[in-house]
Amino acid sequence: MGISTQSGTTEGWLPGWYLTRDANDFLPDIAPYLMVVKEKAPVYLYPGQDTPISDLNAGKVVKVEKEFINWRYARIVIYDTPKVQRGWVSREYLATREEAVPLEGKLPVGTKIYYGPHTEKIAGFPEEVHPIDQSVFIVGKIGDMACVHGPGGWNA
Numbered sequence: 001m002g003i004s005t006q007s008g009t010t011e012g013w014l015p016g017w018y019l020t021r022d023a024n025d026f027l028p029d030i031a032p033y034l035m036v037v038k039e040k041a042p043v044y045l046y047p048g049q050d051t052p053i054s055d056l057n058a059g060k061v062v063k064v065e066k067e068f069i070n071w072r073y074a075r076i077v078i079y080d081t082p083k084v085q086r087g088w089v090s091r092e093y094l095a096t097r098e099e100a101v102p103l104e105g106k107l108p109v110g111t112k113i114y115y116g117p118h119t120e121k122i123a124g125f126p127e128e129v130h131p132i133d134q135s136v137f138i139v140g141k142i143g144d145m146a147c148v149h150g151p152g153g154w155n156a
Contacts, residue, residue, distance in 0.1 A: 027066050027067070027068055028067075030064075030065070030066065030067055032063050032064060032065050032075075033063070033064050034061055034062070034063055034064070034097070035061070035062055035064055035072065035074070035094040035095065035096065036059065036060070036061055036062075036094065036095050036096065036097055036099070036100040036101070036102045037056045037057065037058055037059065037060040037061075037062065037089075037093055037094060037095075037100070038058060038093060038094065038095040038099065038100040039058050039093060040055055040056070040057060040058060040093075041055065041056045041089050041090070041093030041094075042054075042055055042089075042090075043055065043056060043074075043076070043085070043087035043088065043089055044087055044088045044089075045087060045088070046088055047068055047069070047071040047088050049088075053087055054085065054087070056076065056089065056093075057103075058100070058103075059100070059101055059102055059103025059104065059137075059138070060076070060103070060104060060137070061102050061104040061105075062074035062075065062076050062089065062094070063075040064094075065086075068088075070090060070091040070092065071088045071089070071090060071091065072088065072089050072090075072091055072094060073086065073087070073088055074086065074087065074088075074089050077104075077135060077151065078151075079136075079137050079149040079150060079151055103137060103138040104135070104136070104137045104138065105135070105136065105138075106134060106135050106136070107129045107134045107136055107148070108129065109129055110129065111129040111134075113129065113156045114145065114156060115155075115156055134150055135150065135151060136148035136149065136150050137149045137150075139155075
């Protein structure tokens with residue numbers, strides 16, 4: 001439910017949950033923690049919004065930064081563009097790493113990179129992960145190989 005607001009000569013609307021009755025209603029600070037999306041989950045700009053701003057696939061790892069009733073405000077790494085998104089996800093779609101399979105993680109320094117099942121080298125592309133751990137999302141697996149997407153849209 002929206003609430004009409006005015007500040008000076010500026011008028012507008014805010015979601016009702018943004019406003020609080022007293023200081024005890026503010027969202028408390030929490031220590032951020034990681035959760036895994038257990039099934040396809042809609043992401044909202046704010047709790048109770050009618051239309052999601054995006055969706056998350058199962059296996060996505062998110063960093064929860066705020067809690068509001070059964071909603072979690074999460075930091076979400078986006079791999080096809082070099083940016084981070086934030087949004088609200090219902091708690092029912094999230095699980096711990098013990099309860100759901102994360103399809104996201106970091107490749108340690110020195111991990112050998114292949115750009116195809118039998119292609120080890122492509123001119124101008126790195127042959128191993130360096131100099132820092134590289135975050136990746138696992139897209140698929142063939143035998144003991146995994147196809148991964150990295151930030152900025154690279155695949156290997």
